[in-house]
Amino acid sequence: MEKKYSVAIYPSQDVIVAIKTLKDYLETKIGWYNSKNSTAHITICEFTIDDSQIEIYKQKVFRICDTFTPFPVYLDHFGSYENSGAFFIAPNEDSKNNLKPIMKKTHEVLKPLKLKKSEDPHLSIGRRLTPENLKIASQLFTTIAIDFLCCEIVLRELDPVKRQFFVIDTFSFGSNPQAELVQGSLF
Template identity: 80%
Template sequence: MEKKYSVAIYPSQEVIDAVKTMKDYLKSKIDWYNSCNSVAHITICEFTIDETQIEKYKQKLFKICDTFTSFQVNLDHFGFYVNGAFFIAPNEHSANHLKPIMKKTQEALKPLKLKKSDDPHMSIGRKLIPENLKIASQLFTTINIDFLCCEIVLREFDPIKKQFFVIDTFSFNGNSQPELIQGSLF
């Protein structure tokens, strides 16, 4: 059976709780909106495959994450896209660390047809109408939160709850990739 999956970076529980508070506050002002109930995360990519294939891709995620090294991410400003997304964005230094992680993870999942994210951000709301986007940007003007980026998660979409849930976690171990050395038999 085909299932929808997402690969994402989860922040610390403190950041998850802080973002939930913001989402709940926005919901109290504009009612329900897209992603008001989703857990704070930075999306790397989404894909749909037959569930029998997921183990192969878990192995690829494990291998690539094994080579990544943990680093601090600082989220220091809000932004929005014309499609109605309102989000928290990382500072330039953090974005420059996140982008290669996102790109290498996406490359590791070839040949899957991926819905990719190239711009690291943590959504507060999606598909907001212009009026609600304006309300969000008036409610939230300053932010400065950080977390240790030390793993990525694989999430599966629950079609009943209409939310992703974590099915596996892949830690950053900082192991350099072993080089293949041409040896001699004699």
């Protein structure tokens, strides 16, 4: 059976709680909106495949995560994508430069799949907001300074009834940069 999956970076639990508070506050001003109930995350990619194939890709993500080393992520400003109505929290330049290779290498190991990729790391507050609601959000939220240790990637599956992703696996960073370069020999 085909299922939709998402690969993402979750911040720490205290950041998840803080983002939920922001989302709840925005709802009091504009009403319900897309991403309102979504757990705070930085999307790497989404794809749809037959669930019988997911184990193959879990192994690929596990192997690539073993090569990553944990690093701090600093989210220090708000931004928006006017064309998609997205309002988000963005990482500082150093954090963005650390996140992009993680995203790119993950895209590469999942290359055989038809990926909906995220190229620009950000943590969405709301999506598909009207121009008016984008303006309200940008007036409500002007400064932010939160951080977390990026030390794992999560694999999520879409619940078609709730229309929300839920975590089905977590891949910790192994700080083993040689793992993807080592190739054994029988002779």
